Structure formats: structure tokens, C-alpha cells
Amino acid sequence: MPELPEVEFAAHRLRHFALNKTVAKATSLHPAFTKRLWVAEAKRLQGRTLVEVQRRAKIQLLTFDDGQILEVHFRMNGDWAFGASREPFPAYERFRLLFTDGTRVSLVDSRALAVVVRHDTGALVLPALGPEPLTDALTPRLLMASLAARRAPIKQVLLDQRVVAGIGNIYASEALWEARMHPATPANTLSLTRVARLIDAIRVVLRRAQGERYHMRHDAPVATSQPMPETLHDTADNTTVDDVDVHAPPDVMEFRVYDREGEPCVRHPHSIHSKIVRLVQGARSTYYCARCQR
């Protein structure tokens, strides 16, 4: 479930907890992780200081002072857990960085599908990724061009990271609802106007999710329009470590259609003909309102 907003928030918490700390020990704690980051490999991180945490799509890139990069992908349900080294380690801990100051960051991931890979200086090669949806890089004309050769349903094309970076199964459904667009619409049949509307919708749902992530910790009203640190390079924003609660907020995200099969659509809650419908596209669940998404 970690998509762009969740990964950005995770990177944000990691920055505030771990930036400028020096690794005492890096450990893979599950066979699937050891396979990619074996003991000798992990040892290369010892004594190195974390100098930057970036996000690209759903990938986090941890850069160390000698240029090494740790590439982290949470996949289905990975997350960071922070604490003191002497505290009990969290459940489902798959990878751990112990720091010389007596703190630690753990990658927790019950399904062990997350990926951690170390790259030598200058050796990082990212997969082909489309534009970041919350930057100016994503324009209607560019997206229109990417969709031109795709006859597949727009929902499935939105999941393709080469088209737009960072969208997953949840926000694809949410964005299509926001845009009032049927998920089965062939991608190459969308007009420029509808593509522009879809981009707006993607930004609305991602910003809304980011707003909820950043604000619900303090029981503040949910902000939907406030700009969030969505940048790839904000190694230093204005808050101090003490201002930031590095613990993930409880999962109380409210979705408009995702996982709401059979419930009334919030646009017309009293209409008996507007139930949220679930359909399967490319072995993934899609949720939409049959009344307002045509």
C-alpha cells in the first residue's frame, strides 16, 4: 500500500531521524533480504554517514558520505520504524541500520516483499520512470503522448511507472473517481481536455493523502490545499528533529472508492443506484462509481 504520499512521508521521517548519523552496523534479517544484500555487502556501509534521502517514484535513495547509495522499495507494506538500539526490535524487522549514537532504523515488512539494494558510487541505475505527478514535469501533452500507443484501460496504464511515477492501485482508483472517468476507458481515446482533468485529479488525491499524512499526527484539521514537501531533494527543511514525530501515524486514511464495494458513492449518497462497484483489471481490484464514472 505505500504509494507516492506514503513513501514521501517515510522518506521525510527518515531524513529527520537519521540524516548525518553514522552507521555502526547494517544487517539483513530475512533470507529474501540477505539474497540481495549479503553480509559482506552490508558491511560496506559500516562507518558511513547518511547525507541525503531522496525519493523517486516509490523508491527511496539513501546516499552516504562516500557516494554509496542504498536503494529501498517498500513494495506492498514496508515501512520504517525508529528507536534506540537497546529497545526491543520491532516485529517483522527485515533490515536494520544501527547508528553510532545508539539509535536504529528498522525496515519492517510483514510480507518480506520489500527490496533493499546497495550500489557503489555512481553505479545506481534506476528503472525507466515517468514524470513525478506533483511536479511541472507532468503535463497534459506529455501524458497524452504516453497514452497514445496504449489501448489498455486507463486504470492499468496509470499503474505503469513509466507513464506516471508513484501511482499505485489505490490512488489510481481514487484519481479516476476524482476525474469522473471510467477505469476501463481505453487510454488512447482520452482527449487532451480529459487528460488534463485526470492530471488535476491525480494531484488532488495525492496532495490530499499527503496532507492527511502530515497533519493527522497532531489532530489538526485535514489540509487539502497546503503545499507539502514533495521535492526530491529536501534534505533540510525548516523543522527541527524535535518538531517531527518520526513514528508513522495510525492508518486511518479515508478513501472515496477504494475498498468500498457496495457502499454508496459520496457524491450522491442518497441515490439507490450509486453503489461502488469492484472489478478486476490485470489481476488488481479496481473500484469505481457506475453512476459518475462513465
Added chain:
DNA sequence: TGTGCCCTGGTA
């Protein structure tokens, strides 16, 4: 373009 695989906790 579609299917299966990796993984394992949670649910029916």
C-alpha cells in the same frame, strides 16, 4: 497483453 511468482499475515 496476460499470467505467475515472490512473500506471509489476515480472513473466510
Added chain:
DNA sequence: TACCAGGGCACA
């Protein structure tokens, strides 16, 4: 106990 969830990738 069987099945489901699903991001990204390999493969047909």
C-alpha cells in the same frame, strides 16, 4: 485450511 492482498518483474 485455503485463499487473498498486490508492486514489479520474468516470461509466454
